[in-house]
Amino acid sequence: MEIKTIDTTKQFSKEDQKFESLFFAPSSNIQPINSSNNIIIIIVESFLSYANDLYFNGKAITPNLNQLKKENTYYFSHILPQTKSGESSDGQIIYLTGLLPQTNKITVVNYSDNQYISFPYLLKQHHKIQNSHMIIPTNSNFWRQNKMCATYQIDSLFSRNDYHSSNIWLNDEEVFELAATKNLTAQQPFLSIILTSSTHSPYNETVEVPEHFDFPQDYSCELKNYLTTLHYTDKQIGKYIQFLKDNNLYYNSMIIIVSDHEAHASNLNLSPNQEHIAKEIPLYIINPPLEITKSPHDTIQQIDIFPTLLDLTGIQSPWRGVGRSLLMPDFIANSPHEKERRKNAQKISDIIIRSDYFKTHQIINKSYPNQAVILSQ
Template sequence: MDAKEKAEIELFLRKYMPEYTDDRYAVKERKNLILIVVESLNSWLINFEIEGMEVTPHLNQLCREDSSIVALHVQPQVKNGRSSDAHFMYNTGLLPINNGAVAVRFGEAGYPSLAKALKGYEAFSMVCDNAKYWNQNIAFSSYGFTRLYDCHSVKGSSGNLNDHTLFKEAASRIEGTGSPFYAQLITLNMHYPYDKLEVPPTDISKSKLYTPNIRNFLETAHYCDNAIGEFIKVLKETGIYEKSLIAIISDHNEIDKNQIENREKSSPEDKEIAMIVLNGSRKLDYVHPVEQIDIYPTLLDLMGANDYLWKGLGHSIFRKDSITLFPSEEKRSYVSDLMITKGYFKLK
C-alpha cells in the first residue's frame, strides 16, 4: 500500500464511517451473544406455508416475541466466498474482496472484529463441517475466536454434523462456558444441492406443489427450524436464554422467491435474507431495506460495544434512517477491497 492509497482510505473513513459512541440502543444488562448463522435462509421462508403447514413454525413464533428485532429485507452482499464471506462481514464489518474468498486469500490478517469489541468475552465458534473448509481454522482465529469446534470435535462423528447435532453439542459446551461469552454457531443442512433428501421427510414431501428440489429445500428448512426451536427450548430450561442476546441470521440467499412463484427473472427483493434478534432492547419490525454489511454495527449497538473504534462500513439499523450521506456501492466495495488486499490491517 502506498501513501496515496492509505490517504484515500482514511479520507473515506473520516467521511463515511459512523462515529457514534453512545449505547442508547443497547440491552439493559451485559448479556452473552449467541450468533446463529443459518445456511441459505431466504426471507420468504418466514411465515411460508405449503398446503396449510408452516415450514418454519419456530422462527415464525420467535419473530412475534415481545423483544424480537426482525429485519426480513436484508440484501445479501456475499461474493465468491459465499458462506465464508458472510462470516467475514458479520465479524469484521468489511465487505468481501472482489476476486476469490477473503477467508482463503487473506484469512491471517489481524482484523478488527466483533469478538475483539466484546472485551472480557470468551469467544468460540462451532461449525458442522471440517474447519479446514474455507480456511475457517485460520480465519476464525483472526476474527478473535479462541476456540473452534468442527465435525472432528464430536465423539463418534464420521462426517459433517447435522443441525440437530450441532445445537445439541453447542448447548452442552455453552453450559460449560463461563459468562460472558460470544458463541457463533453455523448450520449446514440447508446447503445445496437439493436433488435428494438428506433429512427425515414430513408432510411437505407428500405435496404435489412445486418441484421435487424445492420440496426438498423446504424439508431442510423445516428440519433446521426444528433444530433451532429445540436449542432455544434448552437455553430457556438452563437459564441461559434470558442472559443472552440471540441473533439468527442468514448467510446468503439460495432458492429465490421468483422460483417459488415460477417467474424467470429475479429482482433484488426475491433474494432477501433474514435477521431475527431475540432479547433485544426493544420490539422492532424493521420494514426498510438493510444491507448485509449493516449487521455488524447493529450487533455493536445492541451489545453496548460502541466504545470500539471500528464501526465497520455499514450502519446500524437503529440509525440508518438518520444517515444522509452514503457512499456509492462501487466506492465502498473498492475501499474495502483495497484495505484487505493491500494490508491496511497488518498481517500477523
C-alpha cells in the same frame, strides 16, 4: 499490545488516501449497556425469508421461528445478501468484521493472514464477554475455518472433530447438540457463534424422512427438498432454544439468527417467475437490550448487521464497518458523510483488505483514550 510503525507505501496508495476519511465513523447514538448478557449468533445455511410464515396443508415450514417472532424479537425479512464467490465464509466476514468481501477473489483464501477489527475482538476489548467460541459442522480446517477463527480472535473452535459422528458434515441436530454442551460449560457471559449446514445445496434429497407437505405442482423437486429440510432445521433450532430456556441461558442471552447467504435460484431449479423468492434473507434479534425502531419492512443490507451489533452491546469503536446500524437515527443516516460511506462501501472494504490496513496502521480505541491499538500481539 505492541505499537508498531510500518512502511505501507506499497500497500496504501495516494489514491487510497482519498477515501481514508470515510473509514472511521464513531457512533453518536451509543447508549451505556451494563448488562452482562451472553451473545449467541446462529448463522443458518442458505436461509430465505420466503420460507417464513409459509404454510402448506395447514403446517408451517418454520413453526419454531414463527413462535420466536411472538417473543421479545425484532424480525426483518428484507435483508439483501452481499456475499461473493466465498459464499458462507463471506457471510462470516461481513458479520464479524463489517467489511464486504473481495469481488473477484475468495477473501479467506487470499487474505487469511490479514488482521481485522472483529466483533469478538471488540467484545473482549470492552470487557463484554469472558470468552468466545464457534461451532462448525465441518472439519476444523475446512475453508480455513481454524485460521480465520484465530484471525477473528475467537478463543475456541469446535468442529466435527469434537463430535463422534459418521456424517462427513455434522447435521443440524448434531451441531446444536455440540453447541449446547459448549454453552453449558462456558464461563458467562460468552459469545457463541453457531453455523448450520443441513440446508446446504445440492437439494436432491432431504436430511431425514420428510413430513408431508402439499406443495404446489409448479414447485421443483429441489425447492420441495429445500423447504422440507428447512423444516428440519427449524425443529433443531426449536430444540436448541428450549435447551437455553431449560438451562437459564435464554433470557440472559441476546440471540441473533441470520442467513449466511441466499439459496440460489439455480440450485433450487426455480422458474423465471419464481426467482424473486431467492432474493432476500431474514434477521432475528431476540432479547436485545435496546429498542429497535427500524421498520421491519425496510430494506437492509448484510453489512448493516455489524454496526447494529456494536450498538446493541454498547461498544464505541472508531471502526464500525461499512454499514449502517439499525439504531442509527435518520438524520445521521441521511448526512452527506454517511451517504458517501455507503456509496463507497465496496471500495473502502477493498482498500482495507488489500492493504491489510488494520495491521499496518495504528488504530485508537476510543474506550482506551491513552492506548494506541494495533491488532498484533
